[in-house]
Amino acid sequence: MKEKDKLIIETAIKLFAHKGFTNTSIQEIAHESGISKGAFYLHFKSKDSLLLSILEYYYEKLQANIFAHHDQDFQPRELFSTQLITLLDTLLEHKEFIIMQSREQAIPINDSVKAFIFKMQEDTHKFYQQGMRSIYGERIDDHLWDLSMILDGLLQSYIKLLLINPSQLETTKMVPFILRRLDHIVDGISNEEPLLTGKIVENFVQKTKSVFLSEGPKIQSVLKLLRQNIEEIDKHEDLLVSLDVLEAEINKESPRLPVLQGMLSNFKEYPQLEKFRKEISSIYQFKI
Template structure:
């Protein structure tokens, strides 16, 4: 992401937190950045688009951090504990869930924002379920939705006490406590084998992909990844000729992504070229993951 785009985002985050979404204008953000209002519209389209980009960036930041935890080569238990502890680090830095640090939420009738927030909430719930399934495996298969609801509730409740009750709780101790309580829950489920309350039928909304929401979310993530790639290329330790080639490849890829009939063979060839540079590999892998999700 370019320095200017990052500056705009940070200014918007501060302004939304201090004044609220409704009371903040694009002009306020432009004045804070000492730029023309048109520059913000050029990059983000609208205040609504800017707010959505903040939400998407925050969840992407979480996804990136979690990927790094999983690559550490820790034991299954230590990975479980680190992922739980990271939730509190994230919420302490960014606020309760993803948008709760703003003192006023956007208008409820904003379909785009509502759709994105709803998708982010579904993503978080699925992510929590993934944590549990990776750690407990088949032990919770029958009660995966109920176990996830309890896990989600524990993290949210203790986050509330840390952020708003100002309770001096230590993240690592919280992680161990929650992990042990989940151990107790799983053991109890195995011993008593109760009938699941949250069945697959009841949780269809979480099981089934909302294609419209998913496509919209993917477009935002893809744009952010392309922005990042294009901002990295000028600072890479390679020849100017190679920088020019990569910039042209990136521009072609962006154009192909937005084409009415994208050519998959060309997209793969362009991604392969970009991924040959180590500094870009992580971001091209993320783009590959988006392609797999859309198929």
């Protein structure tokens, strides 16, 4: 990564964590980075593409920290425990940015960002499975996906608490505690049929991707039906103006969620349009 790109990314991270994604302008990022607004566009074509680069930057840093321990002389359990502690500690280092992401609905989630999030999730489960198999051996092969999901659920629940109040929880105690619970689960699951298999998970993944990475045809169909319903309403001219603005925004490469929310709010007085409001908000993952 070029040094100037890295400088812009690290500057943006600080600004996003402090002010939020929506309230931080490209002009501010450029100014704090010591460059002009025009020069910013030589490095990133938009704020959305900068967000994707930030996620990639974080992920590469996280991966480097986690796998740096491979060269050390650890037993499998000690290695996996150390890697999980490193994972949690790295998340804590950037907790302000992570909290901002989780609470700010206006962050654009375009197909590029979604695809990268899917990749991170897939890589994370591979990491969990490799770590568990190194500890428990081939006896857990049939239950790898079940155990991976269970471990992910345990970690995610504790991560939420850790990010909110890190002083109350120590990662060096949390991870061994979770791994001891995993020992009990492994012992108890061995005589049961697995709920999840590689084939079942692959089907889930493909269906999820088909929904979240192929919104174009679906959203166009919803907009067409919405227009038909609006045209059946008396004095619908203002509603059609809102729909035109909504449609124009949706057809952009990265629709702005506040604009979508604002236009959909203009339809809330009409019960016959409610299902379309809900469907569009569901596609773009925001509340109405």
